[in-house]
Amino acid sequence: MSVRIVVVGHSAVTCLGSDMDTTWGNLVAGRSGIKRHESLSSESFLRDVAGRVEDVGPGTAGEEPAVAKLESGYLHFALRAARAALEDAGLTNRRAEIDPHRVAVSVGSAFGGQDLLESEMERSRRRKSLSMSPYLIPALIINQAAGQIAQHLGFYGPSIAPANACASGGHAIASAAMFLRAGEADLALAGGSESAFTPAIVNGFATMKALASQKPGDRAFEDPSKASRPFSGDRNGFVMAEGAGMLLLATEAEAKRLGLEIQAELVGWGSNTDGHHLTMPCRERIAHGLKTVLQRAGIAPESIDYYNAHGTSTPVNDRTETEVLHDVFGAHARNLPISSIKGAVGHALGAASAIEAAVCVRALREQILPPTINFQVDAELDLDYIPDQARPTPIEYALSASFGFGGTNNALILKRGDR
Amino acid sequence: MNDRLLADLADIIRSVARVSADVELGAETRLIEDLSIDSLDLVGIILKIQDDHGVSIDEDDVPTLTTLGSLAAYVENRRGAAAA
Numbered sequence: 001m002s003v004r005i006v007v008v009g010h011s012a013v014t015c016l017g018s019d020m021d022t023t024w025g026n027l028v029a030g031r032s033g034i035k036r037h038e039s040l041s042s043e044s045f046l047r048d049v050a051g052r053v054e055d056v057g058p059g060t061a062g063e064e065p066a067v068a069k070l071e072s073g074y075l076h077f078a079l080r081a082a083r084a085a086l087e088d089a090g091l092t093n094r095r096a097e098i099d100p101h102r103v104a105v106s107v108g109s110a111f112g113g114q115d116l117l118e119s120e121m122e123r124s125r126r127r128k129s130l131s132m133s134p135y136l137i138p139a140l141i142i143n144q145a146a147g148q149i150a151q152h153l154g155f156y157g158p159s160i161a162p163a164n165a166c167a168s169g170g171h172a173i174a175s176a177a178m179f180l181r182a183g184e185a186d187l188a189l190a191g192g193s194e195s196a197f198t199p200a201i202v203n204g205f206a207t208m209k210a211l212a213s214q215k216p217g218d219r220a221f222e223d224p225s226k227a228s229r230p231f232s233g234d235r236n237g238f239v240m241a242e243g244a245g246m247l248l249l250a251t252e253a254e255a256k257r258l259g260l261e262i263q264a265e266l267v268g269w270g271s272n273t274d275g276h277h278l279t280m281p282c283r284e285r286i287a288h289g290l291k292t293v294l295q296r297a298g299i300a301p302e303s304i305d306y307y308n309a310h311g312t313s314t315p316v317n318d319r320t321e322t323e324v325l326h327d328v329f330g331a332h333a334r335n336l337p338i339s340s341i342k343g344a345v346g347h348a349l350g351a352a353s354a355i356e357a358a359v360c361v362r363a364l365r366e367q368i369l370p371p372t373i374n375f376q377v378d379a380e381l382d383l384d385y386i387p388d389q390a391r392p393t394p395i396e397y398a399l400s401a402s403f404g405f406g407g408t409n410n411a412l413i414l415k416r417g418d419r
Numbered sequence: 420m421n422d423r424l425l426a427d428l429a430d431i432i433r434s435v436a437r438v439s440a441d442v443e444l445g446a447e448t449r450l451i452e453d454l455s456i457d458s459l460d461l462v463g464i465i466l467k468i469q470d471d472h473g474v475s476i477d478e479d480d481v482p483t484l485t486t487l488g489s490l491a492a493y494v495e496n497r498r499g500a501a502a503a
Contacts, residue, residue, distance in 0.1 A: 069459075134462035239475075
């Protein structure tokens with residue numbers, strides 16, 4: 001019998017709150033973390049509506065002193081989330097009981113330290129010098145989030161950094177689960193982190209028409225909190241956000257040895273690739289991927305009680321994802337509650353699926369489903385998207401999916417923890 | 420020794436290498452032994468000095484700049500050379 005992988009800690013840093021409790025509280029209250037930001041001025045940015053984390057990161061009151069020299073937001077978010085996940089498990093002061101060589105760290109990101117790269121290039125132009133900060137390369141490389149967590153928290157097992165665009169966090173969690181099941185570690189910090197508010201990235205997404213428009217007449221023009229509206233008839237793009245999400249995974253044996261609460265069980269995970277297009281999702285391949293994950297986990301589609309959607313608020317993603325759900329769940333699709341938290345927290349790119357995994361753990365624990373806010377019916381989309389109001393519901397299994405540019409797909413199945 | 424320059428360089432060292440305000444910095448302070456400044460910090464400090472003080476620091480000279488005082492003397496000397 002294969003090793004059970006359990007969740008013993010979870011955390012998030014989002015525009016709704018710099019910790020999990022605040023994020024969750026605002027999420028189930030139906031609040032949005034999306035607004036206009038003066039830091040995204042029209043001189044440099046094509047969009048100023050975003051989900052920014054304003055109280056954590058380089059130069060803020062919530063700066064992580066251990067990585068202060070590395071002025072790249074994703075490192076600060078990742079380290080904060082990692083500490084919080086350990087704290088959530090009650091392990092902060094129990095380090096002597098853990099073999100540090102048996103703790104893996106797996107943290108994904110789409111863009112890593114691109115924010116520092118662009119600020120250094122700008123600085124270089126101003127100085128008329130070709131030299132760069134000596135911290136640029138160490139902060140730019142995507143595995144540095146795992147590296148800094150390992151360095152400052154003292155974990156020396158395997159580390160890895162999946163760079164799988166908007167599915168990075170989910171892939172990081174799956175990779176960590178594989179380390180645990182393979183016997184290479186007993187515990188694993190696993191998640192994603194992102195802070196990519198640079199002119200090149202914001203304007204790149206805007207120019208390719210991926211971002212929500214900010215035109216007069218749109219309901220978000222006067223109220224930016226309505227810009228991200230997954231599965232709505234008038235959705236017109238995603239809203240960029242930043243943050244981090246982290247799970248502390250353990251083998252069942254390690255969780256029991258340490259007497260940790262089993263918050264949830266990671267009963268299934270998997271990934272596949274569209275092999276189809278630069279950016280467009282492929283209905284057939286995603287459906288195949290989700291069916292495979294369910295089959296491998298030995299879980300009937302009808303057993304899934306909640307589907308946590310990728311739900312970006314782009315016309316193509318939300319239509320394709322709805323079609324996929326019909327393909328995978330058949331008649332059960334119409335009874336399956338579905339929500340995208342991106343209406344509230346925006347799209348935190350490589351961190352998004354890790355934040356969503358943390359939210360699923362909380363949903364399983366609280367038996368409350370977070371809503372899809374800003375929802376207005378789309379006549380072509382016919383499922384139950386949990387519009388606007390959180391819903392108390394008995395749930396045993398949650399499935400969270402994420403899809404990234406480059407055709408990378410990921411799915412995680414979480415089961416309610418032991419009671 | 421130019422006290423103003425010494426104070427300016429101390430501020431640069433504090434900000435780049437994140438040296439605590441509790442640690443006193445003086446002409447005799449050794450960058451590596453006393454402050455645990457590593458090679459990346461040192462490069463960052465040199466770049467910042469070049470930016471802020473408009474001097475060029477030859478990388479071959481960097482190994483000789485072991486104390487705050489030697490750094491200040493070097494910068495003062497380079498400023499003088501540039502002005503001459």
